[in-house]
Structures are given as C-alpha cells and as structure tokens.
Amino acid sequence: MDPQDHERFRDFVDTRWSALLRLANLLTGGDRHEAEDLVQTALTKVLGRWRHIEDPEGYVRKVMYRHQISRWRLRRPHREATFAAPPESFGVTDGTSAADLRITVSHALARLTSRQRTVLVLRYFEDLSETEVAGVLGCSVGTVRSTTHRSLARLRALAPELGSPARTVTTTPNRNPLKGART
CATH class of the missing domain: 1.10.10.10 (Winged helix-like DNA-binding domain superfamily/Winged helix DNA-binding domain)
Known part of the structure; x- marks a missing residue:
C-alpha cells in the first residue's frame, strides 16, 4: 500500500469509526467488545483491498454484515444477557x-x-x-x-x-x- 492510500484509509477510519461501531453494536446485540472486534476485523479485511474499493463505507458495512452472518452460522452457543426489569415509571416525561x-x-x-x-x-x-x-x-x-x-x-x-x-x-x-x- 502506498503512503497516499494509507493516508486515505486512516482518514476513513478516523471519520467513520463511530458510525461503524454503532452499527456493529446493533449487530452484536450491544456487546461493546464484540462490536469493536467486528469493526476491527472488517477494517483488517478491507485494508488489503483498499486500492480497489470504490465505495469504502458500503464495502466495510457489507464485510461487517457477512462476518456477523458467519458468526451466527457457526452456531456458537448464544449467551443471553439478563437485565433488570424497567422501572414502573417508564412513561415519565422528564x-x-x-x-x-x-x-x-x-x-x-x-x-x-x-x-x-x-x-x-x-x-x-x-x-x-x-x-x-x-x-x-x-x-x-x-x-x-x-x-x-x-x-x-x-x-x-x-x-x-x-x-x-x-x-x-x-x-x-x-x-x-x-x-x-x-x-
């Protein structure tokens, strides 16, 4: 990768990281660590093809979707998160x-x-x-x-x-x- 492509990739990651992390957070069910891993894995896969990608945002998102699909197809045991019951005053307008x-x-x-x-x-x-x-x-x-x-x-x-x-x-x-x- 030449220095110009490397700089474009860094700029892309700097500007789009939070949006990609929000999407990954939704895809992983709110697990922050898995979301970060998903984004990093997708960006690692994209890095090797960076020069040939016309729409980086769409390409990274597609890689994230497909990687997440691969993870649930592996049929790992799903650990269900437990949460406290919401408070009784859910409709409070504060x-x-x-x-x-x-x-x-x-x-x-x-x-x-x-x-x-x-x-x-x-x-x-x-x-x-x-x-x-x-x-x-x-x-x-x-x-x-x-x-x-x-x-x-x-x-x-x-x-x-x-x-x-x-x-x-x-x-x-x-x-x-x-x-x-x-x-």
Whole structure:
C-alpha cells in the first residue's frame, strides 16, 4: 500500500469509526467488545483491498454484515444477557424518554438470536429493502419476510412497552415497526 492510500484509509477510519461501531453494536446485540472486534476485523479485511474499493463505507458495512452472518452460522452457543426489569415509571416525561426507548430497544435486540437481530438491523436501522437484505444474507425474500415477522413478534413479546402494531395501515412510508407502526 502506498503512503497516499494509507493516508486515505486512516482518514476513513478516523471519520467513520463511530458510525461503524454503532452499527456493529446493533449487530452484536450491544456487546461493546464484540462490536469493536467486528469493526476491527472488517477494517483488517478491507485494508488489503483498499486500492480497489470504490465505495469504502458500503464495502466495510457489507464485510461487517457477512462476518456477523458467519458468526451466527457457526452456531456458537448464544449467551443471553439478563437485565433488570424497567422501572414502573417508564412513561415519565422528564426528557429521558428517547434515551429510555433506545435502551429498551437495545436490550430487547440483545435478547434476539443473531439472525433475528441481523435481519431487523439491516431492514429497519440500515433501511434496506427486503430484496437488498436477501441479497446481503444470501437467502430468499420470503425468508427475510418470515424472519422479520417472527423477529418483530419476539421483540414485541420481549419489550411490550414498545407498543403493539397499529391495526390500520398507515400511508406514511418507511415507518419503523420497532416503534409500533405496522408496515
């Protein structure tokens, strides 16, 4: 790698590290150490091909998705994190409701299987279409749909405070079903 490519790579890592770490944190279920490992592994794999990559951000994210998929395909025993019950005053409007919602979603995501979490992250946090998710995961669109359906049902069961889906179809595009809207 020539010095100019090396400098471009360092600049990319410096500017995109926190965004990549947030994505990895979602993909790993909130395990900070696994998230850092995932980003570092992806960046190590990308480093060797840096000169030939046209879209570094997309390429790194794809490497992260695929590496995470490989990890859950190994069928490592999933260690389920335990969390304290949320306080009774969950709906208090003291300015922390957005943070409470993020924590609740994060804890609920951490209790899903890696496959379920990956599908939801790709579909709703990365805003990929079902077809794009199927392409990234190497499965059919039907598999993505059924996994999404089962994952959302489990997520709602794990965190009922997120709300149930609306019974009527809304016309607002790209509503986030994790917030209770039906897609």
